[in-house]
Amino acid sequence: MKIMEAIDRNPTLTGQLLEVWESSVKATHLFLSEEEIENIKNYVPQAIQEIPYLIIAVNEHQVPVGFMGIAEQHLEMLFISDEERGKGLGRELLTFGIEKYSVNDLAVNE
Numbered sequence: 195m196k197i198m199e200a201i202d203r204n205p206t207l208t209g210q211l212l213e214v215w216e217s218s219v220k221a222t223h224l225f226l227s228e229e230e231i232e233n234i235k236n237y238v239p240q241a242i243q244e245i246p247y248l249i250i251a252v253n254e255h256q257v258p259v260g261f262m263g264i265a266e267q268h269l270e271m272l273f274i275s276d277e278e279r280g281k282g283l284g285r286e287l288l289t290f291g292i293e294k295y296s297v298n299d300l301a302v303n304e
Contacts, residue, residue: 269300
């Protein structure tokens with residue numbers, strides 16, 4: 195697993211991260227209906243493009259399996275694909291954010 199800042203936020207990467215987002219949300223946000231997820235999904239590409247720091251985790255095939263977005267020292271988003279949940283990747287991303295971007299605050303949506 196490799197963690198790095200995404201510099202080129204091209205359409206391919208945005209599409210891959212949208213898949214990660216959807217996998218993560220469907221597995222963890224059980225309070226959202228399918229319709230609500232589809233509605234929110236429309237705004238995710240814009241959020242990916244506009245977040246000041248986009249950090250991605252890629253697997254051995256260079257396919258994104260997790261990502262987080264940071265604004266100033268605030269963790270705005272953190273999503274791990276359902277297949278990678280429970281393996282410590284979220285902790286690795288958070289540690290990376292704290293060490294490299296001085297993250298000291300986070301948003302929780304429930």
